[in-house]
Amino acid sequence: MRRNPERFAWTVLLISLFLCVALAIAVPLGIRSFINDTTEVALITLEVQQGTALVSLPGSDNPIGVTTQKGNLPENSTVGMDASGQAVLTVRAPRDGSTLLNVQIYGSTNLEIVQAGAPRFRQSNQPYQLTLHVESGRVRVTVAGSLDRPIDARVITPQSTTDLQEGSYAFDISNEVMQVTVREGEADVSAKGSTLPLSQGQRTLVRLGSRPDGILSPESNLITNGDFRRALADTWDVSNDLQVPTEPPGTVTIVVSGGRRAAQFDRAGFSHAQTEMRQVISKNVRDFRSLKLHFVVQIISQDVPVCGQAGSECPMMMRLDYKDADGTDRSFFQGFYSLPDPNNLNPNYCTSCGTRQEFIPIAPNFSYTFAKDDLMKLLAPTQITGITFYASGHSYRAQVSEIELLGEQ
Numbered sequence: 001m002r003r004n005p006e007r008f009a010w011t012v013l014l015i016s017l018f019l020c021v022a023l024a025i026a027v028p029l030g031i032r033s034f035i036n037d038t039t040e041v042a043l044i045t046l047e048v049q050q051g052t053a054l055v056s057l058p059g060s061d062n063p064i065g066v067t068t069q070k071g072n073l074p075e076n077s078t079v080g081m082d083a084s085g086q087a088v089l090t091v092r093a094p095r096d097g098s099t100l101l102n103v104q105i106y107g108s109t110n111l112e113i114v115q116a117g118a119p120r121f122r123q124s125n126q127p128y129q130l131t132l133h134v135e136s137g138r139v140r141v142t143v144a145g146s147l148d149r150p151i152d153a154r155v156i157t158p159q160s161t162t163d164l165q166e167g168s169y170a171f172d173i174s175n176e177v178m179q180v181t182v183r184e185g186e187a188d189v190s191a192k193g194s195t196l197p198l199s200q201g202q203r204t205l206v207r208l209g210s211r212p213d214g215i216l217s218p219e220s221n222l223i224t225n226g227d228f229r230r231a232l233a234d235t236w237d238v239s240n241d242l243q244v245p246t247e248p249p250g251t252v253t254i255v256v257s258g259g260r261r262a263a264q265f266d267r268a269g270f271s272h273a274q275t276e277m278r279q280v281i282s283k284n285v286r287d288f289r290s291l292k293l294h295f296v297v298q299i300i301s302q303d304v305p306v307c308g309q310a311g312s313e314c315p316m317m318m319r320l321d322y323k324d325a326d327g328t329d330r331s332f333f334q335g336f337y338s339l340p341d342p343n344n345l346n347p348n349y350c351t352s353c354g355t356r357q358e359f360i361p362i363a364p365n366f367s368y369t370f371a372k373d374d375l376m377k378l379l380a381p382t383q384i385t386g387i388t389f390y391a392s393g394h395s396y397r398a399q400v401s402e403i404e405l406l407g408e409q
Helices: 005-037 375-379
Strands: 039-041 043-050 053-056 064-066 078-081 086-092 099-105 110-119 128-143 151-156 161-164 167-173 177-184 187-191 194-198 203-207 237-242 251-257 260-267 273-284 290-302 316-323 329-337 368-372 383-393 396-408
Touching: 043 053, 078 086, 086 110, 099 110, 099 151, 161 167, 177 187, 187 203, 194 203, 251 273, 251 396, 260 273, 260 290, 260 383, 273 396, 290 316, 290 329, 290 375, 316 375, 316 396, 329 368, 329 375, 383 396
Parallel strands: 128 151
Antiparallel strands: 039 110, 043 086, 053 064, 053 078, 078 110, 086 099, 099 128, 110 128, 128 167, 151 161, 161 187, 167 177, 177 203, 187 194, 237 273, 251 260, 260 396, 273 383, 290 368, 290 396, 316 329, 316 383
8 A cells, every 4th residue: 555645646647747748749849850851762864865874773783774764763873974975864853843953974974873862741841952973074963943942962072072052063073183163053162171162154173182272264155145044135146047938937935944044946837947046256266275065955846857858957956157277267067856767868967068067866855965075176266256056947846055165275
C-alpha cells in the first residue's frame, strides 16, 4: 500500500501533462519538418547530339553507351563524352517539368551528377539543390529562373567550388587549371579559403592548390543582344524575301524555350520565302588571339527535305561575313535541318554559297549547340562585317538563342 497516494497521483498527472505538451509540440514540428525537408530526385535527361556518351549508374561497374537519349538518370550518375562528342544534360522539376538546369557537355568531358534534389511538397520553403562535379573537359551551365523557389546550383572541380545564380557560365577544366567565364549572371568561385565574386562578362583562373587568380580581362562579345533581353528592333534587322509577294511573310519573335530567350522564325506558305535576322558588326579583329562562335539552334518544323534542291532552303542557316587579309569580302555558312530526304536527292551542302560546309542534322525540337573555337585559324579574318541568321523554305519554324562571337585580344 502506497504511503502517499496524493504525491503519486500528482506525479502521474504532471508526467501526463508533460507528455501531452511534448506531443503537442513534437508532432506538428515533426510533420512540418517532414513536409519541409523531404526531397525527391529531379528529372534528369541526357540527350546526345553527336558521338557517344558513356553513362555509369551508381552501383554499376558497366558503363552504358548512349548515342541518342537516356532519361531518368539518378543522382551520382557519371557521364563521359568521347573526344568528338557533344550532349545536353537537362534537369527538370519533378512536379511541372520546368527546366532548372541545362548543361552543354563538349568532347572529352567527365562529370558526375552529385545532387539533383527537389522538395517533395509544394509547401516546403527549401530551394532546389543542384550540384555537379566536373573532373575535366568543357561545359556550359545555364541556371534557369524558378517561379516557385530558389535554385542553389554548384559546380565542383578539382581546383575549386563555384556557386551559381540564375545565368549562363562556361567552364574549361584541365588537370591543373580551371577557367570559368560568366556569360550572364553572378558566381562565387571558392578555393583555398578564398572566395572571388564574378559578375557578367568576367572570368578567372584557378590553379590546382591555389586561390583564384583574380578577375581577368574578359572576352569581348561582338554580338549585341544575342541573349534577346532587349527588343529585336533595337539591335537586329529583320526582313523577308518572298517569291510570291501576295503570300504571307515570315516573322521573327522573342520566345522563352527551355529556360532560354530565343528568336523564333515562323512562316506558313506554299511558295519559297526567306526570313532573315541580321546584325552589322564592323569590328577589326586583326590582332585578336582567338575568336569563338557559339549559338543554340532548335528546328521545330520544316516542309522542304534537308535544305532543298540547291541546298539553299534550310530551316536555319547562319552566315558570318568577314574580310580576309587581302580585304576581300567572304562568308562562312552553316546550315541545320531536321527533315531528311528519303530519296537522297537533295545535297548536304549549299551549292550556291561558294564554300562546301556540310549541313548539320538535328532531331526535331532538340536544342543543338553549335560552337567553333578556332575561327582565327579557320578563317583568318581581319574584320567581321556582320552576322545573319535566316530560315528558308515554304513553311518553317525554328529558333536560335545564346548567340555569341567571343574575341580575346
